[in-house]
Amino acid sequence: MDNMELLEVKNLNKSFDNKEILKDINFSISGGKIVGLLGKNGAGKTTLIKLINDLLTPTSGEILVNGNKIGVESKRVISYLPEKTYLNKQMKVSEVINYFKDFYENFDSDKAQKLLKDLDLDINQHLSKMSKGMQEKVQLVLVMSRNADLYILDEPLGGVDPATRDYILDTILSNFNENASVLISTHLISDIERILDEVIFIDKGKIVLQSDADKLRNKEKSSIDEIFRRMFKNVN
Amino acid sequence: MEFTFDNNIPIYIQLLEYMKIYLISGVFKCGEKLPSVREFANTFKVNPNTMQKALAELESMNLIYTERTNGKFVTKDEKIIEKLKDEYAITLAKSYFQGMKRIGLSKADSIKYLEGIDG
Numbered sequence: 001m002d003n004m005e006l007l008e009v010k011n012l013n014k015s016f017d018n019k020e021i022l023k024d025i026n027f028s029i030s031g032g033k034i035v036g037l038l039g040k041n042g043a044g045k046t047t048l049i050k051l052i053n054d055l056l057t058p059t060s061g062e063i064l065v066n067g068n069k070i071g072v073e074s075k076r077v078i079s080y081l082p083e084k085t086y087l088n089k090q091m092k093v094s095e096v097i098n099y100f101k102d103f104y105e106n107f108d109s110d111k112a113q114k115l116l117k118d119l120d121l122d123i124n125q126h127l128s129k130m131s132k133g134m135q136e137k138v139q140l141v142l143v144m145s146r147n148a149d150l151y152i153l154d155e156p157l158g159g160v161d162p163a164t165r166d167y168i169l170d171t172i173l174s175n176f177n178e179n180a181s182v183l184i185s186t187h188l189i190s191d192i193e194r195i196l197d198e199v200i201f202i203d204k205g206k207i208v209l210q211s212d213a214d215k216l217r218n219k220e221k222s223s224i225d226e227i228f229r230r231m232f233k234n235v236n
Numbered sequence: 237m238e239f240t241f242d243n244n245i246p247i248y249i250q251l252l253e254y255m256k257i258y259l260i261s262g263v264f265k266c267g268e269k270l271p272s273v274r275e276f277a278n279t280f281k282v283n284p285n286t287m288q289k290a291l292a293e294l295e296s297m298n299l300i301y302t303e304r305t306n307g308k309f310v311t312k313d314e315k316i317i318e319k320l321k322d323e324y325a326i327t328l329a330k331s332y333f334q335g336m337k338r339i340g341l342s343k344a345d346s347i348k349y350l351e352g353i354d355g
Contacts, residue, residue: 032285033285169281173277173281173284174278178284194241194282194283197283197285197286214247214289215246217243217244217245217247222244223244
């Protein structure tokens with residue numbers, strides 16, 4: 001069991017109505033890494049993430065989490081931040097915390113309360129009374145407060161200002177433990193690249209590159225953001 | 237203190253530079269115990285794996301060492317730190333003279349400028 005990858009994706013294909021969205025995706029993620037899934041809008045990032053979270057079914061291929069096929073066990077160890085919120089906005093933050101506590105046995109509500117306090121968020125406030133940025137912070141806190149093996153964050157920086165972005169990155173950094181991994185999808189590469197161990201470039205449903213972030217910077221003598229721009233400049 | 241990183245250069249190399257300056261300037265003294273990887277990562281706001289890589293590099297340069305159960309320490313050998321300081325000073329001095337040469341000043345003139353400035 002020792003050298004088993006945390007996440008393994010093998011020959012994965014996904015089509016909708018004969019349109020190929022993901023083509024022969026192969027990659028793996030080991031424990032203790034922060035990995036950026038980087039691609040333009042429509043590259044297939046969210047589809048891939050939904051497949052890993054069992055919200056879609058592959059057309060062919062295989063996804064293994066800790067060596068097991070996707071299912072109840074994989075959902076227990078994956079903490080997922082979707083692109084769009086699914087929380088009931090009429091709820092208070094404290095109610096959402098109880099909801100998560102009921103739902104996930106590995107949810108640490110003390111940790112959630114502490115993080116919310118650090119971020120100056122009021123536990124007695126209704127989600128509907130909060131700004132979009134505040135709601136995103138609450139959602140991230142909930143996801144990061146589960147003691148999971150794999151955190152999957154789909155565009156966690158979408159609608160927030162740069163100061164909040166830094167907050168979010170720090171929250172991700174200080175809450176990820178040595179054995180867990182984080183997969184973050186984004187097209188806002190320059191904001192996030194400093195915290196990444198590895199990068200995966202996805203374009204038109206294909207993985208075009210997977211590399212250690214610092215090795216890639218060293219090899220190309222430029223930032224991940226610039227390498228990405230260069231690679232996809234004339235492709236459309 | 238806020239640390240800034242240039243995304244064009246490997247982050248661990250930039251961390252290495254910050255750490256070397258800390259050692260040269262005596263923020264961490266010879267033989268002193270260093271904070272944990274985690275604490276450093278929190279201070280610099282970087283990925284702990286990247287911090288670990290920078291510390292491993294410092295260790296391979298014999299600037300720090302690991303005691304198996306106690307953590308990491310600055311080398312007890314003052315000569316190693318002195319040598320590093322010397323190398324840095326030479327690099328800085330060279331770049332000063334190069335800059336002065338570019339605007340047409342001799343070494344002797346450049347030194348006069350240095351003497352005229354309060355440090």
